[in-house]
Amino acid sequence: MFKQHFFTLSNGNKIPAPSTIGTGSIYYKKNEKDYNPHLTEYLIKCFKDLKGIVHIDSAACYNTYPEVADALKENFEKGYKTRDEIWYTDKFDSKGGKDSDPITHVNETLKKLNLEYFDLYLIHHPSVSEKIDKDIVGVWKDFITLFEQGKVKNIGVSNFSAKDIDNLVEKAGFKPVVNQIEWNPFLFNQSPEIYSYCQKNDIVIEAYGPLSPLVSQLNGSDTSKEGKDFKNYLDELASKYKVSNSVILLAYTIDMNVLPVTTSTKFYRIEDAHNFINDHPELKLTKEEINKITALGLNHPTARRYRGWTDHYNEFESESQKLKI
Numbered sequence: 001m002f003k004q005h006f007f008t009l010s011n012g013n014k015i016p017a018p019s020t021i022g023t024g025s026i027y028y029k030k031n032e033k034d035y036n037p038h039l040t041e042y043l044i045k046c047f048k049d050l051k052g053i054v055h056i057d058s059a060a061c062y063n064t065y066p067e068v069a070d071a072l073k074e075n076f077e078k079g080y081k082t083r084d085e086i087w088y089t090d091k092f093d094s095k096g097g098k099d100s101d102p103i104t105h106v107n108e109t110l111k112k113l114n115l116e117y118f119d120l121y122l123i124h125h126p127s128v129s130e131k132i133d134k135d136i137v138g139v140w141k142d143f144i145t146l147f148e149q150g151k152v153k154n155i156g157v158s159n160f161s162a163k164d165i166d167n168l169v170e171k172a173g174f175k176p177v178v179n180q181i182e183w184n185p186f187l188f189n190q191s192p193e194i195y196s197y198c199q200k201n202d203i204v205i206e207a208y209g210p211l212s213p214l215v216s217q218l219n220g221s222d223t224s225k226e227g228k229d230f231k232n233y234l235d236e237l238a239s240k241y242k243v244s245n246s247v248i249l250l251a252y253t254i255d256m257n258v259l260p261v262t263t264s265t266k267f268y269r270i271e272d273a274h275n276f277i278n279d280h281p282e283l284k285l286t287k288e289e290i291n292k293i294t295a296l297g298l299n300h301p302t303a304r305r306y307r308g309w310t311d312h313y314n315e316f317e318s319e320s321q322k323l324k325i
């Protein structure tokens, strides 16, 4: 029987890890009209061929609802996965102001996707567009209402600093269960100890961009010695455990108690991430290996792939905030 890996949220609910099919980044589109049949086809293939739970990471601003809707429709018609075998995360476009408020967004999107609830709903960004007639606390209060109505099973945030989270908890008395941030070993020193803050406060960190250290090697944007040393070590572990270097980096992320949110245009990579992380107990990095990956990551200068989007973290960068090992 397939062994599904879960993280436990502070409310006791279990969230499957990793998320292997993000519908943003490489699948992001400027508008919904430019339909991408490749994404629909991949989602359907995931429903059909992946064992266990398929964890989809979606958002209003990715403009990919038409593809997600078509894939879900075909899935339920063909009977590949039941609703319980799909974990669907969505995000409110707080920064871009695509929808006026979370309640309208959720009601309209559930209708579009023909779903009864989202498994997880996140505020995409701590800043709020002028197009939205509420401040961040007002947005969060709508999230609490949606949670109480059962339209979203869990609520959380994305790209929040510790200060941003404290503000919500203080003013609305309800703690997010997840903070989805850009996270990988080259970003240990972002925000004042956001990693330790979330671990200490029992908030699951979801990492987007978990593979950035490899992506930047592959596309040639990182030619540093530190970047090469890092990749060489992942390659060494990849041959030891007979998996790809990206699977090693995802396994490391999970070992650091962080839930990776990845994606790919290649089905074998989605499948590898899903199968190796979930069902291969032999892929267990040793404490020394984990510490060495951390040390090599700390050696590398901070390298944010999503610059412009998360620049608010820059004010916190300093040597003193680096993770201690």
Ligand SMILES: NC(=O)c1ccc[n+]([C@@H]2O[C@H](COP(=O)([O-])OP(=O)(O)OC[C@H]3O[C@@H](n4cnc5c(N)ncnc54)[C@H](OP(=O)(O)O)[C@@H]3O)[C@@H](O)[C@H]2O)c1
Residues within 6 Å of the ligand: 021, 022, 023, 024, 025, 026, 027, 057, 058, 124, 158, 159, 180, 181, 207, 208, 209, 210, 211, 212, 214, 215, 218, 244, 245, 246, 261, 262, 263, 264, 265, 266, 269, 306
């Ligand atoms: N909350 C937010 O603000 C936010 C921001 C950004 C992203 N996200 C979410 O997170 C998801 C994933 O983000 P991401 O794309 O940055 O994740 P990622 O896992 O760091 O990067 C995915 C990329 O890695 C490449 N890759 C996979 N294996 C590789 C390897 N062995 N060597 C080199 N490259 C490799 C893939 O290329 P191939 O296609 O060639 O396999 C793919 O383009 C998004 O789809 C979105 O849902 C959220």
